[in-house]
Amino acid sequence: MDSIDLEVLKTCDAWIKAGQPCELVTVIKTWGSSPRPEGATLAIAGNGQVVGSVSGGCIEDDLIERVQREGMQRHLPEIVTYGITADEAHRFGLPCGGTIELAIEPLSARSQLDALLQGLQRHELLARRLDLHTGEVTLASADPGQQLQFTEDALTTVHGPRWRLLIIGAGQLSRFLASIAVGMDYQVTVCDPREEYRSGWQVEGVQLIHAMPDDLVLEMQLDSRSAVVALTHDPKLDDLALMEALKSDAFYVGAIGSRINNAKRRERLKEFDLNDEQLAKLHGPIGLYIGSKTPAEIAISILAELTAVKNRILLPAEVNVAHAKSTLA
Structure with a gap:
């Protein structure tokens, strides 16, 4: 049995190898009540198939609808915020007017998921740094207490058995x-x-x-x-x-x-x-x-x-x- 986030990574890697366009969605910040914590992930394919979760299902529905309507047009990571207005909070089911910020990353062979999964197979604790301007990814060893880090330049997520x-x-x-x-x-x-x-x-x-x-x-x-x-x-x-x-x-x-x-x-x-x-x-x-x-x-x-x-x-x-x-x- 894999954890949800490991299943997301494995699914993304399989889609990439099969030539299926896909994106990795990561919760990077929340305000107020939120059904999923920072670092939670979702994989979404070009056909609208999803694995994982970033909300109770409402935001997933919107992401799927956009992919089915517009296709996958991103070439670089993008930061997207849901729930800023009361109407959006109601529409997306965010309780108590909560707000959630997501990083949406288009994936390819350069996303280093295969190398990341190999490290996780060896029970390594790894930090994955995504350059938000270029989409380049680097991997490094992480400390057990290291947490998700987000700046205007990069998103660093921690993977492995902490x-x-x-x-x-x-x-x-x-x-x-x-x-x-x-x-x-x-x-x-x-x-x-x-x-x-x-x-x-x-x-x-x-x-x-x-x-x-x-x-x-x-x-x-x-x-x-x-x-x-x-x-x-x-x-x-x-x-x-x-x-x-x-x-x-x-x-x-x-x-x-x-x-x-x-x-x-x-x-x-x-x-x-x-x-x-x-x-x-x-x-x-x-x-x-x-x-x-x-x-x-x-x-x-x-x-x-x-x-x-x-x-x-x-x-x-x-x-x-x-x-x-x-x-x-």
Whole structure:
């Protein structure tokens, strides 16, 4: 499963190679309420076919209509603004009078999409700089914290896995969790030293490593854009890895298990060299309470909690698994 923006790039590259005229549309700035964030992309072909999204569908309809009516006549990038007037906001469905600014780039072989995709295949984090006056594109390595940059001369977008997820254990739940996380632009690594769990593992875009989890945690040098989820139910594999992860700058560390097992795990971790602040970072029982039963539902629950933490959203106690289940007991 590819992320939406990666699917857009791959589609554009395929259209270029097939000789199909196409344009890449990028959200570069928003004011007020906007359904899509800065950096969101849309691919549009000369026949009006689109992949991706820059709004709830209203602006897409206008872009398609213009292509079908006028064809693709741009030879250089153009900046287009939607929603300046109240009438436009109503017409294009921008809530609360929101305004959205787009960069529309005609694509060709010189757009460097093939080289960009090759770098992304190698899990590189790349900055793509588009000269707005000439249409020339250059690629360079990007920093993890680098964001979209827009000036009157150039648009620089950042592509690649800016977030990392380490999953300990290669069971069925891990497959669902890894598949969804790849679609959310995470660079996913699964670690399991048990051969019986690794055999037959096939999730595209996920690295499977045979190592002791605590060794891999140290090797990965987890930073504030890293998350760790322990899913083995085996203290011999989970505990040491969790200890090292809780000492790191990882923004999320969680482990699966019941309320009783989670309490026992915390007692075991207290015996290691962890302070109260570090131990408080541990999420468990993991996930949000959504009545999940199947591995797919549990994976959604886990990623929902992880996403909330990443986005610094303070969740109400009612969605905490331990709290919710205690009220049902």
